[in-house]
Amino acid sequence: xxxxxxxxxxxxxxxxxxxxxxxxxxxxxxxxxxxxxxxxxxxxxxxxxxxxxxxxxxxxxxxxxxxxxxxxxxxxxxxxxxxxxxxxxxxxxxxxxxxxxxxxxxxxxxxxxxxxxxxxxxxxxxxxxxxxxxxxxxxxxxxxxxxxxxxxxxxxxx
Numbered sequence: 001x002x003x004x005x006x007x008x009x010x011x012x013x014x015x016x017x018x019x020x021x022x023x024x025x026x027x028x029x030x031x032x033x034x035x036x037x038x039x040x041x042x043x044x045x046x047x048x049x050x051x052x053x054x055x056x057x058x059x060x061x062x063x064x065x066x067x068x069x070x071x072x073x074x075x076x077x078x079x080x081x082x083x084x085x086x087x088x089x090x091x092x093x094x095x096x097x098x099x100x101x102x103x104x105x106x107x108x109x110x111x112x113x114x115x116x117x118x119x120x121x122x123x124x125x126x127x128x129x130x131x132x133x134x135x136x137x138x139x140x141x142x143x144x145x146x147x148x149x150x151x152x153x154x155x156x157x158x
Contacts, residue, residue, distance in 0.1 A: 084144035
């Protein structure tokens with residue numbers, strides 16, 4: 001009987017339902033959350049901008065390294081073109097008509113090279129432009145070699 005009396009006295013404590021005002025009291029004690037999580041969006045934006053900056057910086061550094069590599073090639077080929085031109089000019093100095101013919105072909109390639117050089121500053125795909133510039137210089141060297149061979153044959157025939 002004592003058990004029954006204990007249960008009768010403490011019926012309210014054994015209830016499984018939460019008292020009506022309990023959750024309201026708990027909610028008032030919790031810190032309020034912002035309805036618009038501005039700080040979260042700002043933090044996310046800051047992280048994204050930081051990543052974009054880092055990735056852009058590393059890409060720019062690799063492009064600079066590539067440009068330095070290509071720049072050395074351009075200088076080498078350009079100096080070879082100058083050497084071949086001066087050698088050819090010496091050979092054709094006695095034959096002006098032959099020099100004019102040779103000049104037309106070379107001028108066309110040089111104009112193409114200058115157009116590529118101008119495009120280099122406006123086109124974002126610098127690697128492709130520089131490769132085309134190097135190929136153009138190789139063609140100029142090849143043309144000058146062929147012209148030198150022709151001029152040497154003409155000079156030796158005289």
